[in-house]
Amino acid sequence: LRRKMKDIVAEEHLYLGFSHQYSDSIFPLHTSISLFLLSYCDCRLFKIFLVPTGEDVDDQFVTKNLLGDLEVHLISRCQLPLVVQSCCLPAVVVKDGKFCRAGLSVVLRHIILKTYETDPSKKDVLELLGFKKTCLKACAEVSQWTRLCEISIPLAVEEFLTASPQHCQTIPPDILQLERKLGEPVRVHNDDKIRRQKLQQQKAGAKAAVPVLGKEETEEGETVEMHERPLPSLELSIAFSKLLVQEGSGAVNRETPHIRRTKSADLPLLDHVFAEGLYFTLADIVLLPCIHQFLVSSKKQGKNLVNLPLISSWYRRVQEVPGVKKAAGKCNMELLQLPELMSAPEEQLQDFSSVPDELEENDNCHFIGGPRPTMTKLKENGIEAKFSPHPDPDWTLDWTNLPSAVSPGEGKMSRDRALRKQQQLNNLVAVVTKLAKPGDVIVDFCSGGGHVGIVLAYMMPSCQVVLIENKELSLARAKDRSDELGLNNVWFIQANLDYFNGNFNIGVALHACGVATDMVIEHCIKARAAFVISPCCYGFIQNTVKFKYPRSHQFKEILSYKEHMILCRFADQTAVQLPPERRLIGKQCMGLVDLDRAWAAEERNYSVQVISMEPESCSPKNNMFVGIP
Numbered sequence: 001l002r003r004k005m006k007d008i009v010a011e012e013h014l015y016l017g018f019s020h021q022y023s024d025s026i027f028p029l030h031t032s033i034s035l036f037l038l039s040y041c042d043c044r045l046f047k048i049f050l051v052p053t054g055e056d057v058d059d060q061f062v063t064k065n066l067l068g069d070l071e072v073h074l075i076s077r078c079q080l081p082l083v084v085q086s087c088c089l090p091a092v093v094v095k096d097g098k099f100c101r102a103g104l105s106v107v108l109r110h111i112i113l114k115t116y117e118t119d120p121s122k123k124d125v126l127e128l129l130g131f132k133k134t135c136l137k138a139c140a141e142v143s144q145w146t147r148l149c150e151i152s153i154p155l156a157v158e159e160f161l162t163a164s165p166q167h168c169q170t171i172p173p174d175i176l177q178l179e180r181k182l183g184e185p186v187r188v189h190n191d192d193k194i195r196r197q198k199l200q201q202q203k204a205g206a207k208a209a210v211p212v213l214g215k216e217e218t219e220e221g222e223t224v225e226m227h228e229r230p231l232p233s234l235e236l237s238i239a240f241s242k243l244l245v246q247e248g249s250g251a252v253n254r255e256t257p258h259i260r261r262t263k264s265a266d267l268p269l270l271d272h273v274f275a276e277g278l279y280f281t282l283a284d285i286v287l288l289p290c291i292h293q294f295l296v297s298s299k300k301q302g303k304n305l306v307n308l309p310l311i312s313s314w315y316r317r318v319q320e321v322p323g324v325k326k327a328a329g330k331c332n333m334e335l336l337q338l339p340e341l342m343s344a345p346e347e348q349l350q351d352f353s354s355v356p357d358e359l360e361e362n363d364n365c366h367f368i369g370g371p372r373p374t375m376t377k378l379k380e381n382g383i384e385a386k387f388s389p390h391p392d393p394d395w396t397l398d399w400t401n402l403p404s405a406v407s408p409g410e411g412k413m414s415r416d417r418a419l420r421k422q423q424q425l426n427n428l429v430a431v432v433t434k435l436a437k438p439g440d441v442i443v444d445f446c447s448g449g450g451h452v453g454i455v456l457a458y459m460m461p462s463c464q465v466v467l468i469e470n471k472e473l474s475l476a477r478a479k480d481r482s483d484e485l486g487l488n489n490v491w492f493i494q495a496n497l498d499y500f501n502g503n504f505n506i507g508v509a510l511h512a513c514g515v516a517t518d519m520v521i522e523h524c525i526k527a528r529a530a531f532v533i534s535p536c537c538y539g540f541i542q543n544t545v546k547f548k549y550p551r552s553h554q555f556k557e558i559l560s561y562k563e564h565m566i567l568c569r570f571a572d573q574t575a576v577q578l579p580p581e582r583r584l585i586g587k588q589c590m591g592l593v594d595l596d597r598a599w600a601a602e603e604r605n606y607s608v609q610v611i612s613m614e615p616e617s618c619s620p621k622n623n624m625f626v627g628i629p
Helices: 002-010 030-039 060-066 104-118 123-129 142-163 173-182 190-203 235-241 282-300 310-321 323-330 356-364 373-380 415-435 451-459 473-487 515-526 561-571 580-604
Strands: 013-019 020-022 025-027 046-051 072-074 091-094 099-102 208-212 213-215 223-225 228-230 442-444 464-470 492-496 506-513 529-536 607-612 624-629
Touching: 013 030, 013 104, 020 323, 020 515, 025 030, 025 282, 030 046, 030 104, 030 142, 030 282, 030 323, 091 104, 099 473, 104 142, 104 282, 104 506, 123 282, 142 173, 173 213, 173 282, 173 310, 190 529, 282 310, 310 323, 373 561, 415 451, 415 506, 415 529, 415 624, 442 451, 442 515, 451 464, 451 473, 451 492, 451 506, 464 473, 473 492, 492 515, 506 515, 515 529, 515 580, 515 624, 529 580, 561 580, 580 624
Parallel strands: 013 046, 046 072, 099 492, 442 464, 442 506, 464 492, 506 529
Antiparallel strands: 013 091, 020 025, 091 099, 208 228, 213 223, 529 624, 607 624
16 A cells, blocks of 8 residues: 555656756756746655757756756657657656646646645645636636746747847847736735725825745855845735735734725725736746746846836845745756836837737627628628538437446436437547547547547547546546546546647547637647537637637638627527527527638638537537548
């Protein structure tokens, strides 16, 4: 039992990419960020491997000069477990090589949760995930903030460091966007109370004074007493009182009646202390190595940081957080001591409002007049929803003779819902079994609890099935079902879709939400794989960094983005309790949105059919794509 427990704790392998060293960081920056978090958490639960992009890396140089006191091993990409070879790094894989977590945010969140699970006294580590434990949980394709922290800023800094002198005269737009974000008002779960305290503090002219850190340990192990100094705002007082795990020093007393009667709209806004607001989170851990490298390079080039007063203040403030300097020392990050910066006169400042933000073009669409004018416009141009006949409407699995772990009824759902889920699976499995050949790799995107993937793996043991899902609990349930069935042909990958880059033959997705349907189609097209997809949540479709709507040339020539969004919103009007006429319009809107997607795929040399599932009552979202390259 003791050996088994040791295996559970110790046998997780963390794989980090390694391209080169620059200054005091390992690149890509995702690797430096991962190592910094491990040092900050004092986490030694993972066996760490560096995966060089080149073949001429000196083992001794890497391990001794870059990694502090962490034990790290070198491994070539061809030696990686097969499931990891299908993913972008960083990645964590458990001992049996079947369950992999990939992508920066997923891996960092796992390190935090694993650290706390092993040592529940490290509550400060768990606090990195924020109030609802959702920090950087949303995928980068739908969350501007996750994309900025996880992808845009690391890439922008890497490009800045490698650019020629004439190309690094200007501050990267993504850095400017962070400066702008730090200037936006903060929203927190109890901000009304804090804003009233701020108003009272302002009226009293109070200046809070809290200890910055108490004590800090130097690199040599000496303990230095830190002095008190006045903090300029209530926000700082609240933030650092939480970090010191004590009641807020200088806390404001109960509000006066005049303050309590003040309308919320008249309360002062809260300022940023850290990247996500008042509290130190994983976002700060991610940004620090990136901004540090940017500042080091800017200082060497003699740049004036007057345009980045908020980033400079944030950088100084993060250094005051307990444990940050110690972790930086372990990672050989020589943090800069920046002077206080005042904002430059307006005419000298770069116009932050001009920073491009691809997602702002979505505007707030106001849908007046319903979908009929848009549908009529399409009809006048010869475009109507059309559905191909179902290839095998009566095909069904023999559910009564299948093991219980194969059936969706095994989960927590009603008998009626389980029956509808079985009917949905009948439709997808019927098509996939006709397309698949022995040895094929089938990927179940947005797999959830594995309803599709587990059935396919059980029915087709000669195929390798890969389940990809961002939610860890859902994927863990799928693995439990797979283990109960003794399946040996399933991999489980907890990752956002963008971090899967493996080859495969067929992609499937049951009720991929909103833009996720288009992400799955794009993955399949890039891999030249067939796809069988049932879309869902049309109302969540919107322009993103990678996807613009309408998708096809035919629709773009006729409809504006706003008109296409009208179709998407009304495509969600198919619920059973709605009037039949309204459901019919919803079904037609679904058909038009999916016809646009089908034509876009056909423009890239695919044959695509849009089919209605049988029976249509199996789901209000009963459309299904079948695409073949």
